[in-house]
Amino acid sequence: MSGGAGFREGRLAIIAGGGRLPHDIAEAARGAGEDxxxxxxxxxxxxxxxGFEHATVSVGDIAAVSALLRGKNLKRVVLSGSVKRRPEWRHLRPTLSSVVKLPSIVRTLFSGGDDTVLRMVIDLLEGEGCRIVGAQEIVPNLLATLGPLGRHAPSGEDLRDIAAGVAAADVLGALDIGQGAVxxxxxxxxxxGAEGTxxxxxxxxxxxxxxxISKRRRGVLVKLCKPQQDVRADLPTIGRSTVENAGHAGLAGIAVEAGRSLVLERDAxxxxxxxxxxxxxxxxxxxRKDAT
Structure with missing residues (x-):
């Protein structure tokens, strides 16, 4: 587990959306002596x-989150898990300090891409005196490593598909649309797009x-960090369901950015x-397209 100056300053908060990643982070944090x-x-x-002390808040209830952060002395915050729906403007509850930003918040929620929204959320939380911590700081062994994870490796044709997918994912990410391409x-x-991988x-x-799509050629899923992405939140993530759905789609494999992507349920x-x-x-x- 990585650390650093002030790593244990204040209690750790995990703002949890859907999926198993928030729970994996919480278990790892507990195993390292955190509460x-x-x-x-x-x-x-x-x-x-x-099994954990928790509270439920509505998406967009900035005031409730702020009150929890102050009341529980939560100084470090991990943002993890999926969020399928953005709050409607009438459900937003800003703090007094953030009310002046409300017009900007509304514009970002309804016209910004996911990365823009996350940067706004990070800015709001930092404005409450918190330090945003990446999931990889709590669970570094979730990061994808360089090279094959299992028995199989890409062929020459697969490497050409990976190169094409990388080029597309770069453009897609720069536009703040998504992280993956096939x-x-x-x-x-x-x-x-917004529908997810x-x-x-x-x-x-x-x-x-x-x-x-040709049934003779299999193809590849590529997932990369957006070029401008804040790596403290929303790293590209794959799990067993990604493999299963790639198989159903007839693909030959999956390529993810080493060191900047998360692999859940690695053994499974x-x-x-x-x-x-x-x-x-x-x-x-x-x-390279000519990689071997």
């Missing part, structure tokens, strides 16, 4: 949190079933990929 407090986002958090036969056939893969499976993910004949590989951002 994390969990701030559950109503309608988003979907795990059993009965390339088949050197051609980008799908990019990730799993839904994109289901779309690819449907396109293949309809004959709009590798086992599922090995059994399905898929590769999962950590890559550097620049991938």
């Amino acid at each position: 994390p407090f969990i701030v559950l986002l109503s309608g988003e958090a979907d795990r059993d949190w009965s 390339a088949v036969g050197g051609r980008v056939v799908a990019v990730e 799993d839904s994109m893969l289901l779309r690819v499976a449907g396109l293949r079933a309809e004959g709009r 993910l590798v086992k599922a990929a090995d059994e399905a004949g898929l590769f999962v590989i950590g890559i550097e951002r620049a991938v």
